Amino acid sequence: xxxxxxxxxxxMLFSAALTAVGQALWKASGLSFSQGLQSWQLYAxxxxxxxGAVVMTLAFRFGSFSVLHPILSMGYVFSIFIGxxxxxxxxxxxxxxxxxxxxxxxxxxxxxxxxxxxxxDGKQEEGAEA
Amino acid sequence: xxxxxxxxxxxxxxLGGFWFKKxxxxxKPVQKLFRFLLGCVFYGLAAILNIIVLHHxxxxxxxxxxxxxxxxxxxxxxxxLGEKLNGYKLAGLGCILIGTFVLVH
Numbered sequence: 243x244x245x246x247x248x249x250x251x252x253x254m255l256f257s258a259a260l261t262a263v264g265q266a267l268w269k270a271s272g273l274s275f276s277q278g279l280q281s282w283q284l285y286a287x288x289x290x291x292x293x294g295a296v297v298m299t300l301a302f303r304f305g306s307f308s309v310l311h312p313i314l315s316m317g318y319v320f321s322i323f324i325g326x327x328x329x330x331x332x333x334x335x336x337x338x339x340x341x342x343x344x345x346x347x348x349x350x351x352x353x354x355x356x357x358x359x360x361x362x363d364g365k366q367e368e369g370a371e372a
Numbered sequence: 373x374x375x376x377x378x379x380x381x382x383x384x385x386x387l388g389g390f391w392f393k394k395x396x397x398x399x400k401p402v403q404k405l406f407r408f409l410l411g412c413v414f415y416g417l418a419a420i421l422n423i424i425v426l427h428h429x430x431x432x433x434x435x436x437x438x439x440x441x442x443x444x445x446x447x448x449x450x451x452x453l454g455e456k457l458n459g460y461k462l463a464g465l466g467c468i469l470i471g472t473f474v475l476v477h
Contacts, residue, residue, distance in 0.1 A: 265435065298392055308450070315439055315472070318436060318472060344468055344475075351464035
């Protein structure tokens with residue numbers, strides 16, 4: 243039986259990157275909400291966020307919710323890079339340490355079901371509600 | 373008020389993900405679409421709340437606080453989806469919460 247979890251993790255990382263870009267675009271859309279409604283960044287942000295949701299849905303085919311969903315937090319790591327590169331925010335030592343701890347968390351999640359085959363994946367609820 | 377906003381935003385975000393996950397548990401396209409759209413509603417509401425919160429609080433504080441989403445994720449996974457939690461998963465969640473806290477302090 244092949245292990246499909248790496249596919250799910252890869253897709254979640256892509257989803258996290260899209261979400262981080264979307265949130266950075268919202269941040270760039272201005273400080274007041276009315277101002278934001280007139281900026282292209284707000285809508286581009288929604289597009290990225292929406293694509294992030296689509297990619298996340300695809301990712302969930304390849305692993306359990308409790309493993310894959312928290313990996314979206316890798317978006318925080320990406321957001322530090324975006325903040326520095328695009329929004330010209332400064333990076334602190336705490337920022338780097340926090341990022342390393344988050345990456346460690348993602349690694350723990352990634353190995354949490356190793357050798358464990360009886361997860362919910364593939365379990366269908368045909369005929370169930372909705 | 374900010375705490376209620378953050379709690380509501382994170383719970384909606386987790387509910388969105390929950391319904392995206394439920395897409396993979398059915399095979400009929402109509403069911404998949406229904407669940408995906410339901411997820412989009414919750415995820416979209418979370419996103420709108422996120423934008424509102426971002427206009428009141430700094431990006432560097434709001435973004436890490438959204439990690440509370442994954443506490444809701446674990447509760448939904450365990451109690452509704454019947455997924456098993458183990459030490460590695462809890463360690464992973466703990467690292468994510470600590471990491472995001474360190475990020476802003």
